[in-house]
Amino acid sequence: MHMPNRSLAAPVLLALLALMVHASAGRADEQENLTPLLLAVQDAPVPFMGSDGRVHLVYELWVTNFSSADTTVEKVEVLGDSAVLQSLDTADVVRRLQPAGLRQSAGTLAKSTQALLFLNVALAPGAGIPRQLSHRVTVRASAAPPGHQVFTENGGTTGVDRRPVALIGPPLHGDHFISADSCCDAIRHTRAALPINGRVRVSQRFAVDWEQLDAQGRIYAGPREMLQSYTIFGKPALAVANAVVTSLTDGFPEQTPGKYPSDIALAAADGNSVTLDLGDQRYALYAHLQPGSIKVHRGERVKLGQVIGLVGNSGNSVAPHLHFHVTDRPALGSNGLPYEISDFQITGRSPGTEAFDEAEAKGSPLAVKPVSPPQAVKGAMPLDQLIISFATR
Numbered sequence: 001m002h003m004p005n006r007s008l009a010a011p012v013l014l015a016l017l018a019l020m021v022h023a024s025a026g027r028a029d030e031q032e033n034l035t036p037l038l039l040a041v042q043d044a045p046v047p048f049m050g051s052d053g054r055v056h057l058v059y060e061l062w063v064t065n066f067s068s069a070d071t072t073v074e075k076v077e078v079l080g081d082s083a084v085l086q087s088l089d090t091a092d093v094v095r096r097l098q099p100a101g102l103r104q105s106a107g108t109l110a111k112s113t114q115a116l117l118f119l120n121v122a123l124a125p126g127a128g129i130p131r132q133l134s135h136r137v138t139v140r141a142s143a144a145p146p147g148h149q150v151f152t153e154n155g156g157t158t159g160v161d162r163r164p165v166a167l168i169g170p171p172l173h174g175d176h177f178i179s180a181d182s183c184c185d186a187i188r189h190t191r192a193a194l195p196i197n198g199r200v201r202v203s204q205r206f207a208v209d210w211e212q213l214d215a216q217g218r219i220y221a222g223p224r225e226m227l228q229s230y231t232i233f234g235k236p237a238l239a240v241a242n243a244v245v246t247s248l249t250d251g252f253p254e255q256t257p258g259k260y261p262s263d264i265a266l267a268a269a270d271g272n273s274v275t276l277d278l279g280d281q282r283y284a285l286y287a288h289l290q291p292g293s294i295k296v297h298r299g300e301r302v303k304l305g306q307v308i309g310l311v312g313n314s315g316n317s318v319a320p321h322l323h324f325h326v327t328d329r330p331a332l333g334s335n336g337l338p339y340e341i342s343d344f345q346i347t348g349r350s351p352g353t354e355a356f357d358e359a360e361a362k363g364s365p366l367a368v369k370p371v372s373p374p375q376a377v378k379g380a381m382p383l384d385q386l387i388i389s390f391a392t393r
């Protein structure tokens with residue numbers, strides 16, 4: 001058999017196979033088509049209320065290019081009970097598509113590769129929550145023969161997980177806290193997909209790295225490498241609910257601020273940490289606490305607002321902060337769950353992650369845009385880069 005050149009072989013083969021399948025389709029109950037793009041959702045989204053007053057669905061669409069042709073994803077439509085909830089164009093996809101194992105996005109889906117498309121669907125105000133989601137994905141394979149270059153596939157059908165969202169108290173008390181790397185489009189937590197024990201997990205999907213500004217808008221004042229320079233250092237981390245202490249780890253030393261720790265083992269990444277069992281298979285993690293500061297013990301029943309420990313810089317941490325998240329298991333190999341904080345105020349907005357990183361690196365004031373009067377929020381997830389006050393009890 002004559003073989004065309006290498007780059008065209010696979011698309012031609014696919015086209016031939018498609019013809020063969022069509023020819024024999026009468027024997028099957030439904031028509032069979034080749035679907036070289038495989039779409040799947042591993043963890044169904046749990047809808048929650050964001051601090052923007054909208055219900056969000058945050059999840060990952062797995063996209064596998066099961067062909068030998070490089071493709072560009074041109075369009076993705078998210079369908080909720082058949083209605084289009086969100087439409088992403090090529091530029092949107094470039095920002096959200098992350099090949100397996102990469103910590104950066106890429107617009108192309110190379111041959112024989114798998115990628116995760118990180119989705120954040122904010123429902124229109126007042127819209128009902130769909131029962132089912134599916135996806136319509138259009139890709140271009142430029143090397144394929146004319147007529148086969150653009151194709152669309154439907155898939156990734158998933159239910160919506162309606163388990164109750166944890167309604168919790170604040171993890172800190174006071175003013176000028178920053179919800180850094182919070183939901184839903186920040187890279188460091190929402191996209192922290194990790195292969196653990198044979199399955200990819202996004203336990204930090206809804207994590208926040210809480211930082212705090214001083215009266216001059218600075219994350220730290222004084223020498224960068226000194227723990228005491230940081231506004232948040234030593235602030236009490238508080239129990240977000242009446243709960244039971246599931247596990248705790250102590251004894252990790254403080255890291256030197258400003259220096260990225262190297263050679264941190266997975267088990268040491270959280271540093272000194274406490275996990276609370278909130279009930280209904282929901283667990284709250286407090287990470288990077290000061291060594292020797294943990295004030296609870298394993299099995300203890302804690303009360304809402306009780307001091308758990310003090311904010312520090314242990315484990316995989318470059319500056320003192322409180323990493324807080326909720327998962328379905330007390331482990332890194334778990335599914336990150338949304339939560340809603342019962343009561344807080346938004347007093348300002350950070351210009352964004354880039355400005356935050358610069359303020360954290362230089363100790364320079366963050367150019368906060370004030371929200372005046374402060375916006376009172378009840379029962380919502382604090383979204384990314386907000387300046388927040390938690391009322392003192």
Ligand SMILES: [Zn+2]
Nearest residue numbers: 207208209323
């Ligand atoms: Zn974190």
